[in-house]
Amino acid sequence: MIKITFPDGAVREYPYGSTALDVAKSISEGLARKVLAANINGQVWDATRPIPTDATLKLLTWDDTEGKSTFWHSSAHLMAEAIESMYPGVKFWVGPATENPPGFYYDMDLGGHQISDEDLRKLETKMAELAKQQSAYQRKDISKAEAVGYFTQKGDEYKLDLLGNLQDGEITFYTQGQFTDLCRGPHIPHTGFIKAVKLTNIAGAYWKGDEKNKQLTRIYGITFPAKKDLEEYEALQEEARKRDHRKLGKELGIFTFDDQVGPGLPLWMPNGGIVIEELEKLAKESEDKAGYKRVVTPHIAKESLYLTSGHLPYYQDSMYPPMELEGVKYYLKAMNCPHHHKIFDAEPKSYKDLPYRLAEYGTCYRYEQSGELFGLMRVRCLHMNDAHIYCTKEQFYEEFKAVNEMYLKYFKIFGVEKYVMRLSLHDPAKLGKKYVDEPELWKETEALVRDVLIRTNTPFKEVADEAAFYGPKIDVQIWSTIGREFTLATNQVDFAQGRRFKLTFTNKDNQAETPLIIHRAPLGTHERFIGFLLEHYAGKFPVWLAPLQVKILPISDKSMEYAQTLLDSLKNADIRAEVDDRSEKIGKKIRDTELAKVPYMLVIGEKEMQEGKVAVRRQGKGDLGVKSIDEFILDVRKEIKERTPNP
RNA sequence: GCCGUUGUAGCUCAGGGGUAGAGCACUUCCUUGGUAAGGAAGAGGUCGAGAGUUCAAUUCUCUUCAACGGCUCCA
Numbered sequence A: 001m002i003k004i005t006f007p008d009g010a011v012r013e014y015p016y017g018s019t020a021l022d023v024a025k026s027i028s029e030g031l032a033r034k035v036l037a038a039n040i041n042g043q044v045w046d047a048t049r050p051i052p053t054d055a056t057l058k059l060l061t062w063d064d065t066e067g068k069s070t071f072w073h074s075s076a077h078l079m080a081e082a083i084e085s086m087y088p089g090v091k092f093w094v095g096p097a098t099e100n101p102p103g104f105y106y107d108m109d110l111g112g113h114q115i116s117d118e119d120l121r122k123l124e125t126k127m128a129e130l131a132k133q134q135s136a137y138q139r140k141d142i143s144k145a146e147a148v149g150y151f152t153q154k155g156d157e158y159k160l161d162l163l164g165n166l167q168d169g170e171i172t173f174y175t176q177g178q179f180t181d182l183c184r185g186p187h188i189p190h191t192g193f194i195k196a197v198k199l200t201n202i203a204g205a206y207w208k209g210d211e212k213n214k215q216l217t218r219i220y221g222i223t224f225p226a227k228k229d230l231e232e233y234e235a236l237q238e239e240a241r242k243r244d245h246r247k248l249g250k251e252l253g254i255f256t257f258d259d260q261v262g263p264g265l266p267l268w269m270p271n272g273g274i275v276i277e278e279l280e281k282l283a284k285e286s287e288d289k290a291g292y293k294r295v296v297t298p299h300i301a302k303e304s305l306y307l308t309s310g311h312l313p314y315y316q317d318s319m320y321p322p323m324e325l326e327g328v329k330y331y332l333k334a335m336n337c338p339h340h341h342k343i344f345d346a347e348p349k350s351y352k353d354l355p356y357r358l359a360e361y362g363t364c365y366r367y368e369q370s371g372e373l374f375g376l377m378r379v380r381c382l383h384m385n386d387a388h389i390y391c392t393k394e395q396f397y398e399e400f401k402a403v404n405e406m407y408l409k410y411f412k413i414f415g416v417e418k419y420v421m422r423l424s425l426h427d428p429a430k431l432g433k434k435y436v437d438e439p440e441l442w443k444e445t446e447a448l449v450r451d452v453l454i455r456t457n458t459p460f461k462e463v464a465d466e467a468a469f470y471g472p473k474i475d476v477q478i479w480s481t482i483g484r485e486f487t488l489a490t491n492q493v494d495f496a497q498g499r500r501f502k503l504t505f506t507n508k509d510n511q512a513e514t515p516l517i518i519h520r521a522p523l524g525t526h527e528r529f530i531g532f533l534l535e536h537y538a539g540k541f542p543v544w545l546a547p548l549q550v551k552i553l554p555i556s557d558k559s560m561e562y563a564q565t566l567l568d569s570l571k572n573a574d575i576r577a578e579v580d581d582r583s584e585k586i587g588k589k590i591r592d593t594e595l596a597k598v599p600y601m602l603v604i605g606e607k608e609m610q611e612g613k614v615a616v617r618r619q620g621k622g623d624l625g626v627k628s629i630d631e632f633i634l635d636v637r638k639e640i641k642e643r644t645p646n647p
Numbered sequence B: 001g002c003c004g005u006u007g008u009a010g011c012u013c014a015g016g017g018g019u020a021g022a023g024c025a026c027u028u029c030c031u032u033g034g035u036a037a038g039g040a041a042g043a044g045g046u047c048g049a050g051a052g053u054u055c056a057a058u059u060c061u062c063u064u065c066a067a068c069g070g071c072u073c074c075a
Helices: A020-027 A029-034 A065-086 A117-132 A144-154 A157-164 A227-243 A245-251 A270-289 A303-309 A311-318 A337-346 A393-414 A439-455 A526-536 A557-572 A586-595 A606-611 A629-641
Strands: A002-005 A011-014 A037-040 A043-046 A055-060 A103-109 A138-141 A172-176 A179-182 A196-206 A215-224 A300-302 A323-325 A328-332 A356-365 A381-391 A419-424 A460-463 A473-479 A485-494 A516-520 A550-554 A577-579 A600-604 A613-618 A622-628
Touching (some): A020 A037, A065 A117, A065 A172, A144 A179, A303 A311, A337 A381, A381 A393, A381 A526, A550 A557, A600 A606
Parallel strands (some): A002 A055, A550 A577
Antiparallel strands (some): A037 A055, A138 A172, A356 A381, A473 A485
16 A cells, blocks of 8 residues: 545555556546646656655646646647648657747657648647547656667657667656657646647747757647637737737837838837836936936947957847948947946046946947847837946945845836846856856855845846856846736846956055946836836826826817816826817717727816816726816826826 | 748728729718717728739739747847
8 A cells, every 4th residue: 555645634545556546536536537647746747657655646637837737748749649640750859838828839840841820720620639539648668779769760860869868767658649759758648638729830949949950840839628718718819919019009109110210120109208208207216316327328339349348249240230430440339338337437436436326228229130029029229227336345235235126116116016036147167258257256246146135035046157248147027917028127247347447446445446337227128118018007007107198078169168278287287188179979089088098088068167177087997076177186196296006 | 040921091901813992090071969989071002122924913923121920149
């Protein structure tokens, strides 16, 4: 007998050789029908595989993340079976479940075959057929020699490559129906669980993610245990499309692109201009309070500046090519730091001047690869909420902490609840290549940053080989409401550029010392941040950010004059307002204003005119009742001043 | 940069080898209506750009530009 401990602490005994499915059946048949896999002593395990020892056991269903990923991984095998049956000779690489986007993919070498979107529909049908056969996913231990023999005979160099990294004794095959794959598992009991299939797209993917390698075909898909789940998923996708910042940005007159201006070069329209101004106002206020000094620097500089900074050798490919004037090369700036360093260096500094904080909403140009451009999220002209803090090692803790606090303050204002701070470290193997060759300084600086995160109880995760060339950084990841992940900003420590620019300050001992530099950009760039905000708010900006804050809707021409006096009052109170003076009925005016996502509507007719009041309507909330215009102005001004989030 | 898809009016989209269509938006007129679409008329397109095939190309072929879905990259 083996002892099974359940999540609630209960312990039961089962005969040796029992499976998770047997355990489920002993509880209820209904449960057994839902079990996809099991977590056994922390390891995900086939539901149909005997439990080897006493164990803690959690049955996994569709409601568990691990259940879903097992389901999707098995779906990838099902898709491979369908593909192999329709396109014999296709060679498969790997087919994992994915979290974002949810579902799975399988990479394959199609040989001479070509697969189109219509073929995906045929494949879906084939998968549905195969699923109906309820083929079991059968696990088999196999010797390395036997496995190598199998794939050699199949002529599959990809699986042979995978086998190369595996030891004899840890190799397993899984077979369902006619399809056998090298796989460590686990899998769901049989294909019959898969009730709804959607193959979402075909894409190219470099083998092993290396662009020097051959490009394989990747097919993405998603599957569900019930048809209605697929319908829900598709409805969600439709919602996400409506919230896409590219669609909203166009509808709301925030930004546009023009072929003749160029790819990745957004044109900010009047409404976008207002959002930008409001964000800059916010940045200026908080930076003023935090002791930053504002500067303005040119958009171009001589080549020698970027040779000194060290950027050029690392990033030349993603800078616009230089223009040559009077025999000298000039580059459009892709970053603001070198300009700021020169401002630091323009006047001698004493330790009494530190921390010295320079801020600029700097315009930068980066020649991003054409395939990388994506709405406002990846562009070639960007406006960075940039600042550089020059400080001593002793000041570092307080400075870095203050920067993190600024992030958190902004998150609160914008209602960002889910975020992760990622500590990006260097890879010692790449010193001198990807990273400045200063092993000791790397260790020291990384420890400094980690120390701040730990001492301030900031949750973070560490990732290797993601640092900037001049120092470790913190990447702040956030998610828009439609699940899109953003690297909002990077927050970096730089021990290299100070030396390269020979920046110094005179310390207490009258010695020249090099400052540490913190690069920070809590609001990232206007482009990415406004893109995020559009999706985050679904285009419904809070009042302080809304391009148009109040729309006055006269019921008829009779109240038009009153509307004009209201407009004057609102404008005098610095509230962005307009009058809808079209000869439309009030229902139409309300509808159009609702769709334009204007936060406040003032409906006025003869009644309001006589009483000297306004009938207030809130976007998405409906009629809020009648107020005096003074009272309304007071309320709205308060909302703007406090940057109140949407109700 | 690579693989794939798409490109018709301001927007959403239909069409298809023989001089281009709808709805919404826009303009004008009628209507002055109390909380999510009043009515009529009108204007609007080098069918992304260039070349080729053809008597004839928006439609077929090639090239190119751009956008989109991925891969690679991201100071």
